[in-house]
Amino acid sequence: MVKLVYFAWVRERIGKSQEEIELPENVVTIADLIAHLCTIDDGYAAAFTEPQVIRAALDKTHVLHDEAIGNANEIAFFPPMTGG
């Protein structure tokens, strides 16, 4: 099981702030996971309409979408950051 966490409008569109899922065997990278989530329901599909703008983090470290998920415990998805 891996924990997924969502923030800002990604969280709102998916309709939850976190969940635990079992990764299908064919999900290796962040991009694979996004493609998998989009098949679940319209909320995920709406959150990832433009996957290139979505930022991802593995165990609280920024990663690109081609990064392998490996043994990560927590995967985060969120829009570009607007702090400061």
Add this chain to the structure above:
Amino acid sequence: MNVTNQDHKNLAIRVQIQAEDFDLESEINHLKQFGDIGGVASFTGLCRDEGGQLSALELEHYPGMAEAQISQICHEAFDKFDLISITAIHRYGKIAPGENIVLVIAASTHRQAAFDGANFVMDFLKTDAPFWKKEHLKDGTSGEWVDAKDKDDAAKDKWR
């Protein structure tokens, strides 16, 4: 107790993610204990009302990652500009127009390093620290999530 350089550095870099407001004067006093300081530069970011439309900004953050990212940025600034001490405080939750959002203070022997250190941390914090702002409007409705700005990426790129 034997205080190593690494211990000193960890103490001299203060990062806080908090809902409460901060006090500039007490934060500057905190920085002064770490060495022979010649200059302190501070930046305070405030919530605008966007022409009278906003009742508040709501700041969401990623707990744990927010602290880690800002801490990493502060460590980079500390080394790059040879700072004596640095503090970064970022608030979360609902913040009304005129209230403080963020504070960065850099202390150094001479002024340029303090200016540059605070500037560097703000530029990287804008694009790399996991915070998101949602607008709340005066008519009681919930507005839009604030969009990331290309000029913020450009501001960060000038340090490369």
